[in-house]
Amino acid sequence: MEKHNLTMLKEFILTGITDRPELQAPLFGLLLIIYMISMVGNLGMIILTKIDSKLQTPMYFFLRHLAITDFGYSTAVGPKMLVNFVVNENTISYYFCATQLAFFIVFIASELFILSAMSYDRYVAICNPLLYTVIMPQRTCWVLVAIPYLYSTFVSLLVTIKIFNLSFCGHNVIRHFYCDNLALLSLLCSNTYEIELITLILSVFELISSLLIVLVSYLLVFVAILRMNSAEGRHKAFSTCGSHLTVVVVFYGTLIFMYMQPKSSHCTDTDKVASIFYTLVIPMLNPLIYSLRNKDVKYALHRTWKKMCNVFSTV
Template sequence: MDMATGNHSTVTEFILAGLSEQPELQLPLFFLFLGIYVLTLLGNLGMVMLIGLSSNLHTPMYYLLSSLSMIDLCHSTVINPKMLVNFVTEKNIISYPGCMTQLYFFLIFAIAECYMLAAMAYDRYVAICSPLLYHIIMSSQTCLSLILGVYIIGVVCASAHTGCMIMVQFCKFDVINHYFCDLLPLLKLSCSSTYVNEVLILFFGTVNIFVPIVIIISSYIFIIASILRIRSTESRAKAFSTCSSHISAVALFFGSLAFMYLQPSSVSSMDQGKVSSVFYTTVVPMLNPLIYSLRNKDVNVAIKKMLDRKTFL
């Protein structure tokens, strides 16, 4: 390799291998993921608009839910359109700047989602364990600070990862064994040392998965203790059902993330990684509006009001 190029890569574009290389699967997969992406857009955009237009949903819990929907919407849009192109083209080429941009925004929204789920768990903890102080503790200023904090952490971590990735040199191997530009598949193509990058992935990966999980688990321990003190069986069952939907979404998102990022590079298979990536980049953003809203009485009332208003117009 010509060392005169310094730290800059000699590769100007990459080829994304995609989700499957079997020709007969390309079209069915295209329609499946197109359907998932359309549902994700409609579900999350619908949720943001509903919360924005319904005055009864102007509370911290729903502002956080609206922010989660925006993150899911952006997260999905960074990944899915390029993935859909992959199913219908012979060679899915992505330029080097395009690849680094996709990596940067994917990391911002994936990391922001981890902390937004933690912020939502904390909000539920305050609501169930300190209901009388809820509006003092979760003031609009606190809510805004939590949302801003979530994005700041995402931007700082994504900038560190992408900055270090730009320092990595890529030579002749330009086929990324994945359907988008992710950290681990990119590092596999490197022809320079990736030690710093791997340390960074392990450090940030551990912090960004375990800190939110500790917050979520701690919140739920207190929540469950409070629920168990509720005398009414009906109220207890209702509280448990809302917790179970949040826990299932958290388990799916963090489980697939941990599977992808907390394994030594020698152990992890990229093809297994692709399957776990589909969960947190495609399936979870589609399911979140359903999980957090359809079983929610306030949201159902707001939808009914909105539909009634449309009928009268």
């Protein structure tokens, strides 16, 4: 790491979500509620899909890892963002900023490919139901989540090390509420062509490859559904895919809006709103979408609640 960074720059200043005093308290309350619902929902989904015997299937295995990634990147950003509402100086240390960026990239990139794995799982379940257990054993499921985690860790380390090995020249005001790579790139005094090219290539690869898997999987699923003779079968197939499709559309749509638009089109306030949506709102919505639309999850929650009540009643 360059000596200049170590001696001249020890912390960054985050401008936060807004500089209007009258909005600080309402935004803090709203975002705190959103974050708490997100934490309870995702931790609940992780625990429920782990302990309930009826949810030990590939679909809920992937759903558990979706909840882990949601929990991961919202926690990388949320607590520090909330703390900045109640402190006088919205600062973040140089190394904590690098750590925040690294963890955020790991979980956000992993979620892209876990959503792809979930699409492939639905394709196999609907198009090859008789071979489902053969094609999707536990070993295959672990491979489909291990590869995204390993790839995302590599990408995270590559991007973070590249950015923080460049010179910031004392410019330390990040016009965001967390250490986003786009906001950090604007502070660099060094030649940023290489890291910008790497970031663009990786972002395009991740979005297009994962989205392509989703689109192909669901195209084959819809063809299979339309060929079904039973109206009840079609309805059941659509209902099992509906929750996942909702999550995919919201998540990919927000990311494409945020990262694939030209640099000249970026607006700080618009970027902050989009960032709030995919760092806090989407992780809150995902467990709600799956729990409210999924009978198995609702029944599992009911069974777990009854067991807890029985345990407490005997104490």
